Amino acid sequence: MVKKTIMCPNCKNQVTIEGDPGEKVYVTCSKCNTKGVFTFPSDKPIAKEEAGHSVIEVSNLTKKFKDLTAVDNLSFNVRKGEIYGLLGPNGAGKTTTIKSIIGLLHANTGEIKINGYDLKKEDIEARRSVGYLPERIAFYPNLTPLQTLHFFCELRGDDRSLATPLIKEVGLEDAINRKVGTFSKGMVQLLGVAQVQIGSPPVYILDEPMGGLDARWVKAIRERIISLNKQGATILFSSHILSEVENLCDRVAIINRGKLIAEDTVGNLNKYLKIKPRLEIIILGLNSKIPEVIERLKGVEAVDAKDDTLFVTCESAVRSKVITALEDAGFKIDNIKTVEPSLEEAFVRLVSKDDGGA
Amino acid sequence: MARINPKTIYTVAKKEFMDNVRNRWIIVLTIIFILLIIIFSYVGGAGSFGNMQITTLGLLIVTSLLIPLIAIILGYATIAGEAQSGALYVVLSYPVKRIEVLLGKFIGLGSVIILSIFLGFGVGGLFIAGTVGTEALSGFIGAIFLSIILGLLYLSCIMCISAFCKRRSRAIAGGIILIFWGMIYGSVIMGVLYGAGYDFNDFATGDVPEWFFNTAVFSPQDLHQVAVMRAFNIDTISMDMPGQQLEFAIPEFLNMGMILIVHLIWIIVPFLLAIYFFNKRDI
Numbered sequence: 001m002v003k004k005t006i007m008c009p010n011c012k013n014q015v016t017i018e019g020d021p022g023e024k025v026y027v028t029c030s031k032c033n034t035k036g037v038f039t040f041p042s043d044k045p046i047a048k049e050e051a052g053h054s055v056i057e058v059s060n061l062t063k064k065f066k067d068l069t070a071v072d073n074l075s076f077n078v079r080k081g082e083i084y085g086l087l088g089p090n091g092a093g094k095t096t097t098i099k100s101i102i103g104l105l106h107a108n109t110g111e112i113k114i115n116g117y118d119l120k121k122e123d124i125e126a127r128r129s130v131g132y133l134p135e136r137i138a139f140y141p142n143l144t145p146l147q148t149l150h151f152f153c154e155l156r157g158d159d160r161s162l163a164t165p166l167i168k169e170v171g172l173e174d175a176i177n178r179k180v181g182t183f184s185k186g187m188v189q190l191l192g193v194a195q196v197q198i199g200s201p202p203v204y205i206l207d208e209p210m211g212g213l214d215a216r217w218v219k220a221i222r223e224r225i226i227s228l229n230k231q232g233a234t235i236l237f238s239s240h241i242l243s244e245v246e247n248l249c250d251r252v253a254i255i256n257r258g259k260l261i262a263e264d265t266v267g268n269l270n271k272y273l274k275i276k277p278r279l280e281i282i283i284l285g286l287n288s289k290i291p292e293v294i295e296r297l298k299g300v301e302a303v304d305a306k307d308d309t310l311f312v313t314c315e316s317a318v319r320s321k322v323i324t325a326l327e328d329a330g331f332k333i334d335n336i337k338t339v340e341p342s343l344e345e346a347f348v349r350l351v352s353k354d355d356g357g358a
Numbered sequence: 359m360a361r362i363n364p365k366t367i368y369t370v371a372k373k374e375f376m377d378n379v380r381n382r383w384i385i386v387l388t389i390i391f392i393l394l395i396i397i398f399s400y401v402g403g404a405g406s407f408g409n410m411q412i413t414t415l416g417l418l419i420v421t422s423l424l425i426p427l428i429a430i431i432l433g434y435a436t437i438a439g440e441a442q443s444g445a446l447y448v449v450l451s452y453p454v455k456r457i458e459v460l461l462g463k464f465i466g467l468g469s470v471i472i473l474s475i476f477l478g479f480g481v482g483g484l485f486i487a488g489t490v491g492t493e494a495l496s497g498f499i500g501a502i503f504l505s506i507i508l509g510l511l512y513l514s515c516i517m518c519i520s521a522f523c524k525r526r527s528r529a530i531a532g533g534i535i536l537i538f539w540g541m542i543y544g545s546v547i548m549g550v551l552y553g554a555g556y557d558f559n560d561f562a563t564g565d566v567p568e569w570f571f572n573t574a575v576f577s578p579q580d581l582h583q584v585a586v587m588r589a590f591n592i593d594t595i596s597m598d599m600p601g602q603q604l605e606f607a608i609p610e611f612l613n614m615g616m617i618l619i620v621h622l623i624w625i626i627v628p629f630l631l632a633i634y635f636f637n638k639r640d641i
Contacts (some may be wrong), residue, residue, distance in 0.1 A: 067639075102451045104641040124453045132451035138443040140377040147376060154369040155452045195448060 008339060026161065036165045053116070055080045055129075055203055055234040056101065058113055061110035063096050063258075065118035070096040072258035075178045078236050083229050085249035086238040089351055093258040095135055095237040098207045101192040101236075102132050115203060120289065128156070135207040135238075137188060141181025145172055145191050148180055156199045171220070179241070186213050193221060197228070203226070206237040210244060222248065242344045254347060267340075269350075276301065279312040279319055282335040283326065286310060293329045297321060362461075367455050370462025371469065374436075378470045383431050388474045391424055395482025399490070400415050411494035411590050414501045418586055422579045425505050426540065428474055429512035430533035432467045437520040437632075438529040441641050456636050464517060464629065465512075471509035475502060500589030508582045511624045512536070515578075518628035521635035540579030547573050561597065561604055571595075571609045575620045585607060585617045 149163035299318035
């Protein structure tokens with residue numbers, strides 16, 4: 001028997017419960033009477049294989065639409081417990097890849113395994129391990145959010161009592177009895193976020209989860225992704241918001257024209273591309289003029305100036321020379337900041353290179 | 359291959375029923391249905407309310423159009439529309455089989471059709487029973503049963519079209535063609551008759567070949583009309599010709615057993631095709 005203290009998603013009250021590993025316990029909050037279900041972590045592996053393995057394995061995936069090859073011999077693995085970002089320009093094949101992993105699209109060739117289950121042979125078990133939030137989500141217009149989540153709870157074989165706490169968690173409690181047909185796009189997306197958590201699956205596949213949402217809800221969803229990951233969930237998500245991918249993902253795959261062109265951590269991608277950090281030096285009275293002394297300095301790769309800020313890209317060994325040269329030339333330095341290269345720079349460079357650019 | 363899970367079918371069926379029973383078009387058509395029965399009861403009775411047989415037969419052409427229309431409105435978007443909107447993405451990402459979803463949809467939408475028919479015929483029937491009496495009640499119950507079968511038949515056909523078509527607009531066009539086929543079938547088969555060397559006078563002399571009537575099996579609406587006449591123990595078809603009224607015996611081939619078998623084939627074959635298209639389809 002194990003004891004655990006959990007927090008009520010509605011009133012944040014702490015509730016202590018007891019149960020055996022793997023046992024499903026029905027909980028009622030002593031303060032606000034919110035009902036929910038908690039499953040004690042099993043002492044047995046939930047996946048077919050042990051921890052440390054790849055939870056999503058995509059091997060040689062190809063998907064063609066008539067003459068168009070949307071995904072071309074794509075292979076990548078998502079490891080247990082990581083947040084894995086799928087990046088690519090519009091039409092790169094991100095959504096096609098995700099829909100093939102879920103089984104919505106029939107791949108022409110390739111093998112997909114989710115949580116150790118082969119999608120072709122054990123599709124039900126594979127999908128039982130996944131919570132999926134599509135890019136273009138729609139629900140049934142004549143149903144309320146509560147009826148919608150009841151439907152999905154039953155479809156997964158879970159208790160309907162999971163629905164209300166999830167609706168409250170995403171902040172839709174005021175609309176709980178309204179028809180979904182009257183919802184805004186953001187509200188529908190939030191209902192999708194609630195839906196995806198039904199049954200607490202070990203794997204989440206989120207296709208552009210922040211698409212079309214205002215900053216408030218982007219933040220809420222970002223926090224939700226982090227929280228799910230902290231609870232041990234593996235997350236594969238695609239996004240065109242590079243900063244989100246950069247902040248959230250342990251590893252990133254960049255695909256272009258259906259092919260994987262890079263896969264690594266954000267830091268390693270920049271190292272691989274030899275993208276150097278940038279110095280941002282605030283110089284009083286600079287007025288957007290680039291000092292000649294810096295332009296002539298050996299080892300400086302790029303230099304730019306805007307208002308009082310001088311941007312210098314150079315090897316780390318050259319940084320001190322830049323500062324000394326500026327001070328020797330009489331410039332009054334107010335502040336110095338080193339900015340690490342962003343994913344955006346790596347992304348742009350990789351995609352341009354793949355497209356045959358510089 | 360894992361076996362079919364009845365719980366999933368029930369869950370999808372319940373959701374389809376809840377979502378579609380409030381469809382305003384279905385509500386409007388059901389109200390029209392009820393009103394038509396009451397109006398036809400009065401018109402058919404030539405100034406006083408007619409009995410159940412007069413009303414049902416008088417309404418036969420209208421109901422054999424109205425019921426397919428209800429089925430098509432309910433079913434045309436069930437795959438094509440939901441795939442286009444994105445609602446199907448979430449459902450099919452759950453641990454369900456596509457055949458379970460399709461069966462659930464058929465049962466759920468079929469239940470809405472059954473409810474609509476029960477309400478239409480039921481309220482109308484109660485009105486007639488209250489004003490005229492329960493004469494020809496067994497035929498009336500038979501007509502309700504046959505109307506349900508007609509509704510399910512068209513539901514199966516439109517679900518097949520919806521599973522095949524990529525877009526909602528194409529599925530509704532398919533549904534319109536389906537209804538149109540029932541409406542023009544009589545003219546088509548008449549053309550075939552003329553093409554086979556027969557002419558209008560053969561009707562008067564009784565030389566029309568039996569296959570002309572038997573080909574009603576290719577038109578669910580015609581088949582339904584024959585079936586309802588059989589339900590009221592009517593064995594002849596009347597035809598108004600210039601200057602004379604002709605009567606033909608309904609061929610023995612189109613007996614109630616055969617009609618029900620043909621109806622079942624019309625339900626099962628499109629449904630099997632719908633399963634095939636849905637399983638093959640990229641969502």
